[in-house]
Amino acid sequence: MNNPIYIDVENAYLPNVLPREMDVQNNDPTLPALQAQAVAARTYATWTALNKSYDDPFGFGYINQINNSTDYQVYYPDAYDHFVNPNDPEGVKQMISTAISSTFGEHLTFGDGSAIDAEFGGDIAIQSVDEPSKDYLNTIQDPISTICGAVTNYSGWGMSQKGALRWSKGNQCATGGDANTAWPVTWTDYRQILAHYYIGIDIMGPSGKVAPDDRWNLLKHNVPSQMTGGIAQSVEIWLQNTSATEWNDARLVYQWVGTNNGGEVSLPVMPAGKDEKITVDIIPPASNGIYTLRLDVKRANGAWFSEQTPPWPDAEIPVAITGASATPTPISPPGQTISIPISLGSDDGGTNPGDCVFSNTDNEVYLGACFNGGDITSGFRFQNVPIPPNANIENAYIRFTVDGQYTAPIHVQIDAEASGNPLTYSASCSPRT
Incomplete structure (x- = not known):
């Protein structure tokens, strides 16, 4: 057998390195962790082939070549087919194939x-180990790696393979x-995994950068799953x-998706x-419902990192807003009108048997006839409407906006459903405006 041998990196080398390096027999992998690996x-193979050499047991030296031992990377020619995950x-x-093809040629x-010395190993606890001769291998904090047997079991430089699994599963145990x-x-x-463990690097593909220069990672937060509407709450954001x-000149920015509520705070x-x-004081929306709190970072007078080309992931956190206070709603002076749009869908969404069935979260009123010729019944509900203190409600009405062209008359019948404290109800039709 000739020695050395030459193998195709994408189609032969990596498919047989990933199963053993990520230990897929004992750890259910994730696609992001496999892609990072x-x-x-x-x-690492590129860097070592260009910068290192080794001596075999017989004293022969090999320059710009690597072997298949753990001194480099664990390469078994049949690992892809035989070192398999028992669960799937x-x-x-x-x-594994998708992880390789989706990152084809990326370094x-x-x-x-030039390609870096992308060191990696099984696990680290709490933080990586500093490699003073390489800035991209300086120490980083790894707060997710503190329990479930987390232990530094290699040099501690670069990417922790179990850490990659933990981050991609959102769990302190690499097994899930x-x-x-x-x-x-x-x-x-x-890319979040790679940018976390390798400091200040670029991720380059065959056509250029696949990650922007400006990036951030959320490490931890204590945003509660439920907040009181309109009441500011202090939360701690741990970011890298x-x-x-x-x-x-960076700013941490936040926004409640679908609203104008948001803010920013300067970073050191x-x-x-x-x-x-x-620590950030976050003011939630004043209306009850399920919202998404979006976190991101930007430079002063710059775009949010998630809006760059190529974009970088933001952080989105679901929060239930309950017990909304009325005080955030402005009090209109006498003679003025408060407009309250429908912001959430109703559980009385429009339905019709047969060809027309509408979602129970639709916030539109459907007019006209269904495809089957039947009438449409649409419903919606107003609830938890924030009424200003000491307000005197003279008239409350619903105004419909037509969003289409109609070629035939539409007959609309409006009925009201009794509430727990029904007031006098009447219906009238004003001229179209």
Whole structure:
């Protein structure tokens, strides 16, 4: 047999490295963790082939070559077919193939654009270990890796393979754990894993950068799952600068999706790779409902990092708003009108047997006839409407906006449903405006 041998990186080497390196027999993998491993393994193989040599047991030296031992990467020619996950052997094999093909040709680079020494290993506890000769392998905090047997079992440089699994599962146990070990943050993008463990790097693909220079990762937060409407609450946001450069003018920004409610807070100077815990007073919407709190970072006078090209993931946290206070609603002076649009769908959504069945969360009123010729019945509900204190309600009415063109007369019948405290109800029709 000839030695050395030459193998195809994408089609032969990586498919047989990933199963053993990520230990898919004992850990159910995730696609983001496998993608991160594919990029790291490809980068490490490139760097070692160009920068290292080894001596075999017989004293022969090999320059710009690697072997298949754990001194480099665990490569077994049949690992893809035989070192399989017992819970889903074919599914995990397909996941490995997808991880490689979806990151085809991607490498980690630093500074002059050369491939980095993308070190990685089984596990680290609490934080990685500093490699002083390589800035991209400086220490980072890994707060998700503190329990479930987390232990530093290699040099501690670079990416923790179990850490990658933990972040991609949102659980402190690489095996998945349970509700008691759940973590408030899950990373669904492999680039978040790579930018976390390798400081200030670029992720380069065949056509250029696949990650922007400005990036951030949410490490942890204590945003409650339920908040009182209109009442400010202090929360702690733990975030990391995963950008290619230092932050000296960055802002943490937040917004309640679908509303104009939001704010921002200045961040301290943060070198690449460093993390900070920031306290933010967040004011939730004044109306009850299920909302999404969106967190992101931006430079002063710059775009949110998620709005760059290519974009970077923001953080989205679901929150239930209850017990909404009326005080945030402005009190209109005498003679003025308060307009309250329908903001949430009703559980009385329009329905009609046969061809027309509408969702019970629709917030529109359907006019006309169904395809089957039957009449449409639409319903909606107003509830928890914030009435200003001491307000004197003279008239309450519903105004409909037509969003289509109608070629035939439409007959509309409006009925009211009794509430727990019904008031006098009457219906009238004003001229169309």
